[in-house]
Every structure is written in structure tokens, then in C-alpha cells.
Amino acid sequence: MSDAVTLTLATQPTHTLVADCIAADRFAGLGATAIAALPVVHGGRPATLGEFFRVRGERASVVRIEGDCTRIDGIGTGMVEGELMIDGSVGRDLGLAMSGGRIDVRGNAGANAGGAPAGAARGMTGGEIVVRGSVGDEAGARMRRGLLVVTGDGGRGMGKGMIAGTVVLFGNAGPGTGRFLKRGSIVALGEVERPATFRYACTYRPPHVALLLRYLGSRCRLDVAAAQVTGRYERYSGDLAELGKGELLRWVGA
Amino acid sequence: MKINGVAIEDTFAEAFTMRVARLLITGQTLGWAKEAAVKLTGFATSVIGCKCEAGIERELPDGETPDGRPGVSVLFLTMDKASLPEQLIVRVGQTVLTCPTTACFDGLPDAPDRLPVGKALRVFGDGFQASKVIGGKRYWRIPVMEGEFLIEETFGMLKGVGGGNFLILARDADAALAAAEAAVAAMTGAPGVILPFPGGVVRSGSKVGSKRYSNMIATTNDAFDPTLKAVTQSQLPEVVNSVLEIVLDGTDGPSIEAAMRAGIRAACRPGVLTITAGNYGGKLGPHHFYLRKILG
Numbered sequence: 001m002s003d004a005v006t007l008t009l010a011t012q013p014t015h016t017l018v019a020d021c022i023a024a025d026r027f028a029g030l031g032a033t034a035i036a037a038l039p040v041v042h043g044g045r046p047a048t049l050g051e052f053f054r055v056r057g058e059r060a061s062v063v064r065i066e067g068d069c070t071r072i073d074g075i076g077t078g079m080v081e082g083e084l085m086i087d088g089s090v091g092r093d094l095g096l097a098m099s100g101g102r103i104d105v106r107g108n109a110g111a112n113a114g115g116a117p118a119g120a121a122r123g124m125t126g127g128e129i130v131v132r133g134s135v136g137d138e139a140g141a142r143m144r145r146g147l148l149v150v151t152g153d154g155g156r157g158m159g160k161g162m163i164a165g166t167v168v169l170f171g172n173a174g175p176g177t178g179r180f181l182k183r184g185s186i187v188a189l190g191e192v193e194r195p196a197t198f199r200y201a202c203t204y205r206p207p208h209v210a211l212l213l214r215y216l217g218s219r220c221r222l223d224v225a226a227a228q229v230t231g232r233y234e235r236y237s238g239d240l241a242e243l244g245k246g247e248l249l250r251w252v253g254a
Numbered sequence: 255m256k257i258n259g260v261a262i263e264d265t266f267a268e269a270f271t272m273r274v275a276r277l278l279i280t281g282q283t284l285g286w287a288k289e290a291a292v293k294l295t296g297f298a299t300s301v302i303g304c305k306c307e308a309g310i311e312r313e314l315p316d317g318e319t320p321d322g323r324p325g326v327s328v329l330f331l332t333m334d335k336a337s338l339p340e341q342l343i344v345r346v347g348q349t350v351l352t353c354p355t356t357a358c359f360d361g362l363p364d365a366p367d368r369l370p371v372g373k374a375l376r377v378f379g380d381g382f383q384a385s386k387v388i389g390g391k392r393y394w395r396i397p398v399m400e401g402e403f404l405i406e407e408t409f410g411m412l413k414g415v416g417g418g419n420f421l422i423l424a425r426d427a428d429a430a431l432a433a434a435e436a437a438v439a440a441m442t443g444a445p446g447v448i449l450p451f452p453g454g455v456v457r458s459g460s461k462v463g464s465k466r467y468s469n470m471i472a473t474t475n476d477a478f479d480p481t482l483k484a485v486t487q488s489q490l491p492e493v494v495n496s497v498l499e500i501v502l503d504g505t506d507g508p509s510i511e512a513a514m515r516a517g518i519r520a521a522c523r524p525g526v527l528t529i530t531a532g533n534y535g536g537k538l539g540p541h542h543f544y545l546r547k548i549l550g
Contacts (some may be wrong), residue, residue, distance in 0.1 A: 126387075145387065166386060183384070207357050207404035208386045208395050211321050215389050229322065245384070 002057030005035060009067025009088075010054045015043030016091065017052060020074030024082025024101050028061040061101075073110070076103045079127065092136060093117075098146070099126040104220070111136030111155065114148045122163065124148070130220050137174070140167045143184070149216060151223075159186045162246060168212065170222075181239045181246035187212070189228055189251045198238030198248055206233055206249060227254040255546050260522035260529060262545050267419045267514070268533035269541035272301075272331040273338045274414030274505055275369060276311070276361030279350055280325035284313060290353035291326045294345050298330075299451045300501075302460070302472050306341040307331045307416055307503050309448030320359045321404075327361055329448045331416050331503050338411055339369040346405070347375050351396065357404040363391070365410025372405035415541050418502035418510040420531045421459065421478065422521050427496040429525025431455075434498040440520035446509030447502055456499040459532060475532075494527055507541055515548050 005027045021038035030038075035058065036050025049055070053065075061082030069075065073091040076084050079098040089107030095114045109131045115138055116123040123143035131139075134152030141160040150158075153171035160176065162184040169177075173192040186192075187209055210229050217224040228251055236248040255262040279294070281287035291310050298308035311327040319325040332338040350358050358372070376383045376394040384395045385407070392407040422437070424430035438454035441447065449455075459478055464470035476486040478497045483490055490497070500517055504510045518529050531545055 147387075185384075185386070202401075204401040206395075207321060207402055208388070208393060210323075211393065211404070212386070212388050214320075214322050219389060 001059040003060060004062040004064055005032075005055065005057040005060045006064045006066065007035075007049075007053040007055060009052060009065070009069060011052045012068070013042055013052055013071045015071070017042050017047075017072045018074050019049060019052075019072050020077035020093070020096070021049060022063070022065070022075045022084070023077060023079040023098075024061045024063045024084045025080045027063050028059060028082060030059065032056070032058040068107075070108075070110070076101075076129075079103070081127075089133065094131075095124055095127070095129045097122065098124045098129075102128045103130070105129075105131045105133065107131075108133035108152065109135045109139070111138055112141060113139040114143050114146065115139065115141040116143075124165070130216075130222070132222075134171065140165070143167075147212075149220070149222070153190070159184070161242075162186075166212065168216065178246070178248050179239060180242050181248075182243040183245040185247050185249060187233075187249045187251075192248065192250055194236055194248060194250075195238060197241040198236040199240055201235040201237050201247075203232050203234050203252060205230065206235070209233060209249060230254065255549065257519060257522040257529075257549065260526045262518070262549060263528060263530040264546055265531050266533055266536070266545065267417070267531035267543040268536060268539040269415050269417040269419075269507075269510065269543065270333070270539040271541070272307070272333055272414045272416035272503065273335055273411050274362075274503075275330045275338055275342060275409050275411050276505070277328045277330065277342075277346070277350075277409065278314065278319055278325055278359040278361045279328060280314075280319045280321050280323040280357050280359070281353070282323065282355035284324040284326075286353060286355045287323075287325045288313075290350045290356045291328050293349035293353065295328055295330075295450075296349075298345075299456075301331075301333050301416070305332065305337060306345075307448075307450040308345075309450045309503070311448050312443040312445065321357055323357075329414075329446075329503065329505065331414055331450075333416075335367070335411070339371060339374070342369060342371045342409065343374045346371060347378065351375060351378065351398070351403050351405075354400055358406065360391075360406045360409040362410030362412055365412045367411040368408035369411050370407065371409045372407040375405060376407075412505060414503065414505050415507055415510055416503040417539060418504065418514060418541070418543055419499055420514060420518055420521075420529055420545065421497055421499045422526055423478075423490065423494045423528040423530060424496050424498075425493060425525045425527060429523075430496040430498045433521040433523050433526045434500060436523060437500055437517035437521040441500075441502070441513045441517040444509065444513040444516065446505040447513040448504065449500065450503055451501055454500060456501055459497070459499045462534065489530075491527065499532070507543070510541075511543060511548050514543060514545075518545065518549060 076095040092110035137155035295308040460472035
């Protein structure tokens with residue numbers, strides 16, 4: 001048993017590599033050989049994780065990934081617990097339908113981070129994803145619970161169809177952010193375009209946002225400005241074309 | 255044993271096991287947090303008449319509170335498990351929820367026994383309430399006219415200690431009061447301890463039951479009433495003309511002991527003749543705080 005399992009990208013995939021076997025809780029019961037033998041799909045063909053990653057450590061629910069994983073999809077799929085720290089960018093479907101644990105990406109993430117598998121009703125149902133960069137389209141789409149934090153910009157349709165949970169976006173939001181939101185919160189600290197089906201409620205200091213941002217500052221060591229913690233936010237209720245129990249909270253300054 | 259010429263009686267304070275919760279109340283200013291806490295802990299001096307005992311444990315600087323605002327820590331005690339959530343739900347709902355700018359957090363996060371206080375109060379939101387999980391804890395956001403009231407879903411409950419005490423026997427009422435005030439000042443802010451009575455001081459110590467009224471569960475402690483020295487089996491020396499009591503509740507025995515040590519030392523001042531403590535012969539409460547041992 002090790003303190004952590006470290007995966008170092010040794011061979012850059014030439015095609016998209018679907019590595020949905022990488023999840024912190026899954027590695028907790030596996031030795032290094034078994035981890036290396038986990039199945040992946042490379043360009044539509046079956047392969048093993050060991051063909052691309054050098055594996056150090058075993059039987060640990062803390063997993064570190066080193067290397068540029070932009071071409072690697074599905075990291076953290078279905079994760080239930082544990083910690084997954086990625087030192088580099090990742091492809092699409094990060095933390096797909098995860099239900100617990102924590103994923104921390106020091107780079108960008110592709111589309112559908114924290115989202116739902118194709119055809120599924122729910123995206124992530126718990127846990128935390130922190131992306132210290134930007135995300136692709138539809139990050140947090142249909143998420144049911146949990147927390148998605150993006151320090152960079154969001155793509156199109158961020159939080160689309162969210163059922164609940166929280167998205168915090170430090171950068172600018174892409175078009176269609178929050179559309180079809182049923183419940184849940186999107187906290188926008190940068191520019192955001194309000195969907196037409198959201199209605200302005202008030203400008204106030206939401207106490208849970210202060211608590212959340214302080215948590216992100218202390219737990220995740222994110223650079224949160226005091227004015228964001230104690231500042232005022234415009235609250236837009238929506239999506240009124242859906243349940244209308246969600247909210248878009250737009251920071252408007254101290 | 256004497257401290258500053260004040261005799262410390264060779265006796266002990268007898269205290270009881272109670273259930274305790276710690277609430278952290280924050281506000282936009284310390285003043286608003288205290289306002290809520292004072293109302294919350296009002297009429298909570300003794301379980302005999304109030305069904306609970308509560309008090310402000312200490313003031314919390316910005317850096318010590320979950321939301322980074324100034325706040326106060328409050329301890330709340332009852333005799334049994336069932337009545338603690340009942341009291342908290344009613345009192346927090348009427349005093350903290352109603353108070354501008356405040357939020358309410360659990361101060362015993364590691365306690366396995368959880369009381370669903372926020373969970374019960376959420377329904378004030380009439381369906382418009384929403385919850386958020388932050389750092390593994392669930393909070394309820396209850397919409398109110400001012401904005402939102404934030405409260406943690408559950409609060410921890412531990413076994414605590416209630417009824418730690420000592421009595422200040424003084425030459426006159428002025429000396430007793432001055433000593434009591436000095437003791438309270440020395441104990442204020444002690445971690446894990448509250449003084450539930452007004453100003454931390456009790457002038458009407460009681461005995462169990464009544465000599466005359468069968469329906470009374472507690473009546474005046476005539477053995478320590480100076481005006482009754484001539485007509486009852488008094489425990490007061492001739493020169494004692496006033497007695498005040500300090501009652502302490504807390505999260506644990508060592509916290510009570512530490513506060514008693516500080517309080518008794520501060521109370522040993524001119525005009526005070528003896529420090530003693532109240533007990534029932536050791537038959538009722540499992541916690542015995544021996545004065546000389548504490549001060550030794």
C-alpha cells in the first residue's frame with residue numbers, strides 16, 4: 001500500500017484515449033500490475049492503461065496524474081471517493097457521472113466535465129471538481145449534486161439542464177450558460193450572458209457564497225478576492241422555462 | 255486552606271451529566287451576533303424552570319468563524335437527549351432566524367450525535383428553501399425578507415457537565431457582589447464553559463424539594479440564607495451576612511475545573527470569608543469538583 005498512486009504519461013496517445021478506468025476509489029484496491037492492466041480504448045481499439053502510463057504506487061485512493069492528458073477522455077468517470085490530482089490538461093468527460101471524491105485539474109478540461117453520459121438523465125451526483133483553467137462546452141450539464149469550480153472561462157452551455165448542485169466560474173461564461181436549469185446555483189464571478197428565461201430577483205450578499213468562496217480559498221488554495229467573498233451579487237431565478245428553482249448569481253462588486 | 259486570607263472549605267461541588275450543543279452565531283457586526291445570542295440564551299438559567307441552560311461561551315474574532323464574520327459561541331445544555339433539539343429548534347427559530355444578518359453554524363462538528371436543527375427550521379422557507387453542501391456539510395438557505403438566513407443542517411451533541419458551582423460567603427452584600435463580579439470576569443471567555451445565570455451570578459441558591467410545599471421541586475437554600483440564621487439549621491458562620499453562588503456548565507469536567515480555579519482565586523478578596531460549594535452528599539451527580547484539589 002502506498003500513500004498515492006502516480007500515473008506518468010509515458011506514451012502520448014496518437015488518437016483519443018478513453019480512460020474511464022482512472023478513478024481514485026478504483027485504484028484503492030489494486031496493485032500496480034492490476035492498475036496497468038486496466039482496459040482503455042485508444043482510437044476505438046482496446047488497449048491497457050500500462051501502454052500509455054507508467055504506474056508508481058498501489059492500493060491508494062489518492063491518485064496523481066502527470067503529463068498532458070488533453071487527448072485522454074473520461075478521467076474520473078463514476079468516481080465515488082478519493083482524490084484525483086491531475087498536473088496538466090485533460091480531455092472531455094472529466095468526472096463523468098461521479099458521485100463523490102475530489103478531482104483537481106491543474107490545466108484545462110474538455111467538454112462535458114462533471115456531465116452525464118450520453119442519454120443519461122444525470123451528470124455528477126456528488127463530489128468536487130476543481131479545474132484550474134478553462135473548460136469546454138456543457139461543463140456541469142445535468143449535474144444533480146456536487147461542486148464544479150472553474151478558475152478560467154466556461155464554454156457554451158455551462159450547467160445546461162442542471163438539476164441541482166453548484167457551479168462556480170471565475171472567468172467568463174460562454175453563451176447559453178444555465179439554460180434549462182431546474183435547480184442549483186451558478187456563481188459567475190466574470191462576465192455572463194443572462195438567458196432570456198431568467199428573471200432578476202434582487203442584488204444581495206448571499207451568505208452561502210461567502211462560505212463557499214472561503215472554503216475554496218482555504219481548502220483548494222484558490223485565489224479568491226475578499227471583495228468576491230463579501231461582495232454583492234445579482235440573483236436571477238431560472239430557468240423559468242423549467243422549474244425555475246435555480247439561480248444565476250452574478251458578482252457585481254463589493 | 256486559605257487564599258488571600260479566605261478559607262477554602264474542604265468540600266466539593268456536585269455536578270450532573272447533561273447534553274450539550276455548541277452554536278456559532280455570526281453577524282455583520284459582533285453587535286448583531288451578540289444580539290441574537292443574548293435573545294437565544296435568555297430565560298435559560300436553570301433546567302428547573304427553563305428546561306435548558308445556555309450562555310455565551312465567548313466572542314469569536316472574524317478568523318475563527320466559518321463565514322469569516324464576527325460571531326459568538328453559545329453553549330446549550332439540557333438534561334436529556336430529546337429536549338435539546340426541541341429547545342434549539344424553538345429558540346433558534348425565534349431568536350436567530352429573526353435577527354438581521356445572522357447565520358448559525360455547528361460548533362461541535364466531530365460529535366457523532368447529530369441534532370436536525372437546520373433541517374427542521376428549513377420548512378419556514380415554505381418550499382422556497384434550498385440546501386448547499388460545502389466541504390461535506392449541508393447548509394440550508396432560508397429566504398427571509400432581508401435576504402437569506404443560512405443555517406447548518408445538523409448540530410453536534412455531546413455529554414456535558416452541568417451544575418459546577420461555588421459559593422462566596424462574605425461579610426456583607428457589597429463584598430459578596432464585588433467578589434462574584436471579579437470571579438465572573440476571571441471566568442468569562444473560558445473555553446468550554448458558560449455561566450448561565452444573570453451576570454453569571456445566583457443569589458437564590460436552592461435545595462431539592464420543600465419542607466412545606468409538596469409541589470415544589472426546589473426551594474430556597476435556607477441553610478445558606480443569612481436572614482434565616484436564627485430560625486433554621488444554618489451552615490453560615492456568625493460573621494457571614496451575604497452569600498452569592500456561581501454556577502458553571504460546560505462541555506467537560508476539566509474545562510469546569512479550570513474555570514472554577516480562575517474564578518475562586520479571583521473571588522478571594524477583602525470582605526470574603528469562605529468559599530464553599532454545593533453538593534448532595536455525592537449521591538446525585540457523578541461529577542465531583544473538590545475545591546482544595548482544584549486549587550492545590
